[in-house]
Amino acid sequence: MESVQSPPQTQPGQTFPVLETLDPSRPHRFIKPTKMINEGSDVSHFLTSKAYRDIGLFVMQLNRAMCPRKVKGEDGKEMFRTFHIGSEYETKPVESARKLQELLSRVESYIDEAPPDPGPRRFGNVSFRKWYQLLEERTTGLLRECLPDTVLSFGSESSGDGATALDEIKAYFLGGFGSAQRLDYGTGHELSFLAFLGCLWKLGAFKDGQPNGDIERNIVLGVFEPYLRVVRRLILTYTLEPAGSHGVWGLDDHSFQPYIYGSAQLTRAITDDEPMPLEGSLFRAPKPGLVVKADYVEEERKRNMYFSAIGFINDVKKGPFWEHSPILFDISGVKDGWGKINKGMIKMFNAEVLSKFPVVQHFPFGSLFSWERDPDASTPQQSIHLANQPMGTSSSPSGGGFAGAAAPWAQGTMMPPPGGAGMANSRGPWGPDHPAPRPTPPQGNTAAPWTRSSDRPSG
Template sequence: MEAPKQTQPNAASFPVLEIWDPSKSPCMFIKPVKQINEGPDVAKFLTSKAYRDIGIFVMQLNRAMCPRKIKDDDGKDKIQTFQLGSEYETQPVLSVRILQTLLATIESYIDEAPPDQGPRRFGNISFRKWYQLLEDRIKELLEKFLPDSVLNFGPRYERKPRAMDEIKSYLLGGFGSAQRLDYGTGHELSFLAFLGSLWKLGYFKDGKPGGDIERSIILGVFEPYLRVVRRLILTYTLEPAGSHGVWGLDDHSFQPYIYGSAQLTRPISDSEPMPLEGSLPRAPKPAQVVKPEYVEQERKRNMYFSAIGFINDVKKGPFWEHSPILFDISGIKDGWGKINKGMIKMYNAEVLSKFPVVQHFYFGSLFSWEQDPDATIPQQTIHMSNQPNTSTSMPPPPSSSTATGPGTAAPWAQATSMTGPSGPGIPYSRAPGHPVTLPSHARSGGAGGQGPTTRAPW
C-alpha cells in the first residue's frame, strides 16, 4: 500500500511517517519474513522502503523531543521542555495509556517465571519460560488491547494474513532472543517497528499531531518499554546481543541516547529544523555523565541519563573503561545539539548499516523490503565492504581505512544536512588505534592516568 508522505503543519520540509487510508484497496498484509541473509543484503536494505520509513520515524520522534520556544499567556517568551515523569507519560491520551497497560501486563509475566537458581555463566534459562508465556499469549493480548480497526485494518473481506500478523511479529521481536538469551539494538529496533506499524494503521489518531503525540509515544510508551527490558536484563542476566567490545555505545540500547540528547538541545520553534549545536539553558553538561550522584538525579528526568544510570546499575569500575565511547562523547564542547546530530549518524552507521544487527529484522508490508524509488544507491563504503558473506560468519574487525564515496542519503541525513568523511548519512567507521585527545575532565582518569583510546564518530 502506498500513501503520500504527510508533513507537519507549516513545516513541509519535515516529513512524518505516513498514515494509511483503510478505504484504499488492496490492503495486502504478509507474514513478516527474514530477507537479510548475507552481508551484501545490507546494501539492498539501505535502499528499501523499510529503511526509509525507519529513518523518517526516528527523525520525527527525535525532533518532537527538542525543547520549544513558545509564548506564555502574557505573550512573553518561554521555553517548553519534555521530561520523563511529565504529563506526556503520566496523563497521556487513551491510545498511549492502553499501551502502558499492555507493557505492564507483559512485565507481570516475570512473576510467573522466576529466575532459575542453578549456576549458569551466560543468561538465565528461565527467560525461555517467560518468553514462551509471551509468545503463547500475544495474540490474546493484542486482541484485548488493540482495536479491531487496527488488527483487521482495511476493507472487510476474507484476508490472510492480517495486519495483526505483522504487528505481532514486531512486538514479539522487541523483547530479546529466547534462543540466545540476549537482548540488543536489533530487538529495540523491532519495538520501534511495532510503534511505527501502529502509527501507519492510525492507532495514535487520538493525539495531537506535529509533536504532542510523538512525545507521548516516546515518554509514555518507549521509556516504559525500556524499563520492562531493563528488568528482564537484570532478572534473567540477559547477554548483550552481539559483541560490541570497546566500539559499542551501549551493550543493549541506542535509541534513548538519541531522544535523550534531543531533550537537552537548543530550543527551536515549530518551524525550525533540529539544531546541530548548542544546548538548553542550564542543561546538564555532557561531562557530568561520569558523576554517579548527578546521573542518579538526572535519570528521573532525561532519557540519556536514564540509560547511563542503567549502565551504572550493571557495571562497576571507571566509566571511561566500561563505556569508552560514551565517555569520549562526554567531552564534546559544542553542546547537546552536536551530540544529537552525532547520535543520529552513529545509529545509521552502527545499527542500521551493520549485518549482525539488521539480519534479524523481518519485513512485511508495513516495513517493506521493496525498493524505495527515491533511494540513492549506496556506494562501496567501509561499512559495505566489512559485511560478512554469510549469516554464520563473524564480521571482520574494523578497518582503519576511510571511505571516500558518498553514502546512502538516509532520511535523517537529509533532515539534518549532515555530512562526514564518507558522505551524507553514513559517517566514517571508528578506527581502532588512533590517538585521541582526552577531554580535560578525564586526562587524569583511570589506572596510571591512562584513559580510553577511542574516537567519537563525529
C-alpha cells in the first residue's frame, strides 16, 4: 500500500508551510527513481508535478529559516539574531547533521585516492571518473553507516520491484556530485543534492532538531554549505565543466542555491510569525555593491553563503567582475536591499533552474519526489518562457510552454520575460555612459529584470 501524499504541513506555532514528513506507522511503496523529462514538452508536466511542489516548498522553508530574527535581549530591548557560516549550526550541529558532515568528509577524502591526471586538458580531468567510481562503489555502505535505521527501514513494505528507501535516497545522493560521463557539474546536480536532503526530511531524519527554523539552519549551514565546499574542491581538482550553463549570461556556472540562502542571511530581520521581507536589509549588512571588492569578498565569504559563492567565482575566473559575471554585477546595483535580491533569486531559481530543460532533464522521479500531478496545482499560464525548449526527435511541438508557477509556493514569483540585452539601470560599463558593444544573450535567458528599482516583486 502506498502512503497518501498529504498537503503541505505547518510546524507548531506558525502558519508557514513546510515539506511533509511521512507517517512511519503507515506502509509506503518506494519507487526506484526514473528519468521522465526526455524532451522540452515534459518540462510543462514537471511544473505541475508533486516533485516541483515539494522542491519549491523545501527551498522556501530553508530560505525563511536563514532570515535574521528579532529577539528580546535581557534588558528587554529588541536585538537581531543572525545565522552565518561557522556558527554553532556548523560547528555543533544536531546529530543528524553531524552524521551528514561525516558522510561528506568521507566523500571528499576519496579525492586523495584519485589524483588528477597530469598535463593540460581542454575538458574535465578523466580522473574524476575514478573518483566517481569510488563513490558509487561505497555509497551504499556510507549511507547505511551515516543514516538512521529508522530512515533506511522506513515502511517495511517494498514494491514489486523491490525498491527501498535506500534506492530513492541513493539516486539523489549520487546525482549530487556531477556527471562522470560528461565530466561536468551544474545546478541540476545541486538540485539533486537538495532532493537528497528532502528525502531525508520526508523520512524523518531531521526530527532531532527544533522546529520553526532551527533544524533548517542545521541543514543549510551544517550540511549544505559543507556540501558546496566538497563540490568546489571537486571542480577545482578535476576542472569540471559547467553543466547546463548559459555561459557568461548565467548567474553562476555551477551553483544557484547559495545565492538564495545567502541573500536571506542579509535581509531585514523578522519575527517567527512574519513572512519574508520583500525589500530592506539587515542593519549594517554589507551593501550588495561590495561583491565587486575582492578583498571584502574574501573576508565576508567566511560568514555569508552569497559572498562565499562570489568568492569561488573569484577563485576560478580572472578579469573584471562585470565582464565574467554580468548578471551578478547587475544585481549588485539593486537599491532596495537584500530582501529584494532574495525575492528575485527565488524568481530566477524558478525560471532558470526548475523551468529549463538542460537543467532538470536528468532529475529522476520516484515516490518521494513524484512525477504525479499535484492535485492542487493551478492551471499554469502559457508564456514565452518555455516556448523554446528543446524537443525530442519523436515529439511534436506543444504550442508553447508554461510560466512554471503552478505550485502555491511559486505564485507571485514568476520571472518576467527578459527585456533585451541591456538593462535600464545597469551598473556595467556597457551602460548609457559607456556604449561599448555587449554580446547578445541567448534567447529566453534572464537578464535579471527584477534588479530595476521600479520593478518590485509581487507577493
